[in-house]
Amino acid sequence: MSRTTYALRPTVDAWEWQLRGSCRDADPELFFHPELERGAARQHRDAAALAVCAECPVLRQCRQHVLAHREAYGVWGGLTEDQREEIWAARTDRRRLRRAG
Numbered sequence: 001m002s003r004t005t006y007a008l009r010p011t012v013d014a015w016e017w018q019l020r021g022s023c024r025d026a027d028p029e030l031f032f033h034p035e036l037e038r039g040a041a042r043q044h045r046d047a048a049a050l051a052v053c054a055e056c057p058v059l060r061q062c063r064q065h066v067l068a069h070r071e072a073y074g075v076w077g078g079l080t081e082d083q084r085e086e087i088w089a090a091r092t093d094r095r096r097l098r099r100a101g
Contacts, residue, residue, distance in 0.1 A: 017061040017062070018058070021056055021058050022052050022053065022056035023052055023053070023056070026052050030048055030049045030052065031076070032073060032075075033045060033074075046075060046080050049075035050075060050080070053075065054078060059077060062078075063079060067079075067084065067088075070088065071084075
């Protein structure tokens with residue numbers, strides 16, 4: 001028997017948390033900006049999406065997923081696209097510093 005088989009599990013177990021997301025009952029357009037949306041309109045839409053996330057019972061799992069899989073678009077895990085980019089950039093900077101040190 002392969003040593004890796006212990007890590008395999010049914011797909012439903014890995015993704016079941018998504019069924020409990022607060023976003024499932026919200027308008028999907030709230031979480032993804034229309035093309036060329038900028039300024040106050042985008043800030044208001046993001047704030048409304050983040051309010052849904054703030055009450056979500058699976059916020060932690062969603063955030064872990066989106067940061068691990070580098071989802072580039074939309075509000076996920078209580079983070080906007082710009083917030084995720086900042087997190088990823090900070091991680092990259094820390095890795096560079098460790099390698100240089």
